[in-house]
Amino acid sequence: MKAAVIVFPGSNCDRDMAVALRAAGADVEMVWHKDAGLPRGVDLVAVPGGFSFGDYLRCGAIAAQSPVCRAVIDHVHKGGYALGVCNGFQVLTETGLLPGALMRNAGIRFVCKTVPLTVATAESDFTRGYAKGEALQIPVAHHDGNYFVDAATHERLRAEDRIAFTYGDNPNGSTGDIAGVLSENRRVLGMMPHPERAIDAGHGGTDGRGLFDGLVGALVSA
C-alpha cells in the first residue's frame, strides 16, 4: 500500500503523518507542493497539519491552488483515497473535495489539548478500525477549526452517514459537534483532531492507531 504525504511551506505535521502511516505498514513518499504529479501507484494522499503558506488569505486557500493539489483532485476523482488532518482538512474543503468551511474558533482562542471524540460511523475505510460509538481521546491544536455547514448540508451529511467523528465537548463551535467528515464516496476524510499524534503510548495515547491500521489494512487487501 502506497501513501504520499504532501509538504507545503509551513506544514509541520508531515513527518508525524509519515511515521503514523509507516507504523501501520504503508510505503510512504513525501511530495513537495510544487510537484505537478503524485508518485505512480499511490493509493492514499495525506494532507498534513500545519500552517501552509502562513494561513494567508484563509487557512488552506493558497495551498488549495498549488500544482500538487490539482493532482490530488484528479487522484480523488479517479477514486483515490485522501486524508486531511487539521490544516489538511482546511485545504480539502478549500479545494471543494469536502463540503463546508473551517472558520475561526467560536471562543477566538487557539485550542491545544486532548479532547474526547466519538466515532460516529464505522462504515468507512478510515473508521473501520473502530466501533460505532467508540470513545477516543485525540489531541486538537487549531485556531480555525470551527466547522461550518448550512442546515441543508448538515442534514444531508447526517442522512448519508458521512459524519465520521464528533466532539464530546465541542471545543470550537463546529456545527453539530462535527470533528471529521467523509466525502460522498467515503474515500476522503477531513478531520481537525490529530490521530497521527496519538499512535505512541509514550506520547500520551494510542487511540489514533485504529484509523491508520484500519485504513492501511483495507487498502492492502483491496
Next chain:
Amino acid sequence: MKARVQVMLKTGVLDPQGEAIRHALGALGFDGVEGVRQGKVIEIDLAETDPEAAEAQLSEMCEKLLANTVIESYKIDLS
C-alpha cells in the same frame, strides 16, 4: 485600473471575531454597539483598462480564490 474587493462573512454566518470586537468596544465604554462584522479589503492593480472586462476578471478571482463562497460574500469596487 485599481480595484477594491471587500470580502465579508455572509449574513447568518456567526462571526466570532466581530463578536469579540463588539465585547471589547463594550468594555471600553462604547454603549449601544449592537453588532460588529469583520471582513477584509483587498486592493488590486490591474493592467486591464476596460471596466467590464476588469469586473469579469475580478469576479472570477473572487470565486476562485479571494472569497470562500461557502461562508463569504464579496463586493467589487472599480475606480
